[in-house]
Amino acid sequence: MNCTWAYIAVVAALFFFMGGLGCFYICCFRKKGRFATRVQEANKQFTENAAHELQTPLAVIKGHVELLLQSPQMGEAEMEVLDIILKNTNRLAKINSSLILLSKIEHNRFADHEVVDIGAVVEEVLGYYVDLIEMQKLEVRKAFHSKVQYRMSPALAEILISNLLQNATRHNVHNGWIGIELEKNRLIISNPGDPLDGPPEALFGRFERQTEKEESLGLGLSIIKRICDYYGFTLGYEQEGTLHRLIVSFNSKD
Amino acid sequence: MKLLIVEDEQNLLNAISRYLKxxxxxxxxxxxxxxxYKKIINHEYDCILLDLNLPKGDGMKLIRVLKEQESGAGIIVISARDTAADRVLGLNEGADDFLSKPFNLSELNARIKAVVRRKNGQISNVMHFGVLLIRLDERLVEANGVPLQLTKKEFDILVYLARNxxxxxxxxxxxxxxxxxxxDDTLSYDFIYAHVxxxxxxxxxxxxxxxxxxVYGIGYKFIAN
Structure with missing residues (x-):
């Protein structure tokens, strides 16, 4: 397992390095005055650049682990270690992409607004999740009472719906169901699942996990929240026993 | 088949070339x-793997150069900047595929084969392994001349493994x-297990x-002699 520790050390070093670089970057701007805006700008640039820069070393680690997997000298024990490294590298990569996404939303990088039909996006995204839904034997209960259209970035609309549906499948029960209701200016996604452990207000914070499931990053709901904030949608959560309901209220300015 | 790998990160370049060799x-x-630029002007390649963020110039320009030359090479962009804009721009300029970092080498390998196959048209429609025949266009698999009834996912898994x-x-x-x-990782493992x-x-x-x-708990290997 030495290998894994070495790996963890490398990753930790990487993050410290990033932090250090960030401070340096900000300090450089500090001298030039207009402190607040400069710092903001530096931060904005830094978060995005740093996150992008991380993708290449992650690709290096992944590539070399994949090479090792092909080596005839690897026995079962070694393969298990490689599997752990690979899984955690993938996890890092996913966290990194989510952070890039959050940062991009915060910094207004989705300006391609057009009229999006929410029902159509739901149908499209459901198509991607067909297998996942089938694996858990979930029933999809759709009720589109009204056509909901909103002027927004089509990419963000897809990310929003995709995260909502993923959340509803991930925290579902076997042989459960997903409710998708569209009514005037509202999208309601509901699913049965275990009761929440923590307070519902904590749900939308970054890295808040209500599950010990390893694949859950705790970023899905904060991405949903961030997109809703960006467009001024209200995001509500209701719980009735084991029934969970997420409600997106689109404001009606369009 | 001749490939050109354009990548400034030496360690990544090594991993890619060792896998592909x-x-x-x-x-x-x-x-x-x-x-x-020099290599593209002076040599012909079947496929070019292209990182867009290059020292001393923009990788996107290389795509334009290739198109002006009417090069027959397949172009796969490998980029750390996975934005829809980059993707669209790269594909509009004439790249054949776009793979964002970090990627799996097995995925890269499969993409190269798919791109080269598209470029060559019908010639490479069939993959042949002993008694097993995979017809890619028709999505048909025959073993000893007998067509197999495979689901869509079974076919996709078989082709992916066969390409690697x-x-x-x-x-x-x-x-x-x-x-x-x-x-969802955990669920997909069960699904893949059942399909395989x-x-x-x-x-x-x-x-x-x-x-x-x-191969232990980690994956699968398609054996071809």
């Missing part, structure tokens, strides 16, 4: 824009190949007992 490809490298023949392909990589981001089990049975019933090997 085992496919029998001839790999050449370029680590910055001028180097890549004699290599360990991880379940993660298969999951990513089939579903991209729309996946069915696939293996269908192959075994028709004389391909040893085609698919399970």
């Amino acid at each position: 085992r496919e029998g490809y001839l790999c050449e490298y370029a680590i910055d824009f001028p180097d890549a 023949k004699n290599r360990v392909v991880t379940k993660d990589s298969i999951a990513e190949h089939l579903w991209g981001d729309y996946m 089990k069915n696939l293996r049975k269908k192959l075994a019933d028709n004389g391909c007992e040893e085609c698919l090997k399970t």
Whole structure:
């Protein structure tokens, strides 16, 4: 397992390095005055650049682990270690992409607004999740009472719906169901699942996990929240026993 | 087959070329824009792997140069900047595919084969392994002349493994190949396990007992001699 520790050390070093670089970057701007805006700008640039820069070393680690997997000298024990490294590298990569996404939303990088039909996006995204839904034997209960259209970035609309549906499948029960209701200016996604452990207000914070499931990053709901904030949608959560309901209220300015 | 790998990160370049050389490809490298430009002007390649963020120049310009030359090379962009804008721009300029970092080498390998196949048209429609025949356009598989009834996912898994023949392909990589981001790891492993089990049975019933090997808990290997 030495290998894994070495790996963890490398990753930790990487993050410290990033932090250090960030401070340096900000300090450089500090001298030039207009402190607040400069710092903001530096931060904005830094978060995005740093996150992008991380993708290449992650690709290096992944590539070399994949090479090792092909080596005839690897026995079962070694393969298990490689599997752990690979899984955690993938996890890092996913966290990194989510952070890039959050940062991009915060910094207004989705300006391609057009009229999006929410029902159509739901149908499209459901198509991607067909297998996942089938694996858990979930029933999809759709009720589109009204056509909901909103002027927004089509990419963000897809990310929003995709995260909502993923959340509803991930925290579902076997042989459960997903409710998708569209009514005037509202999208309601509901699913049965275990009761929440923590307070519902904590749900939308970054890295808040209500599950010990390893694949859950705790970023899905904060991405949903961030997109809703960006467009001024209200995001509500209701719980009735084991029934969970997420409600997106689109404001009606369009 | 001749490849040009344009990538400034030496460690990544090494990993890619070591993996691809085992496919029998001839790999050449370029680590910055001028180097890549010179090679593109002077040589013909079947496929070019292109990082867009290059020292001393913009990788996007190299795509334009290739198009002006009416090069027949397939172009796969490998980029750390996975934005829809970059993707669209790259594909509009004439790239054939776009793979964002970090990627699986098995995925890269499969994409190269798919791109080169598209460029060559009908010639490479059939993959042939002993008694097993995979017709890619028709999405048909025959074993000893008998057509197999495969589901869509079984067919996709078989082609992916066959494109990485004699290599360990991880379940993660298969999951990513089939579903991209729309996946839940734990569930997808069970799903892949069930599909490979069915696939293996269908192959075994028709004389391909040893085609698919399970490699511990980590993945699978398509055996071809």
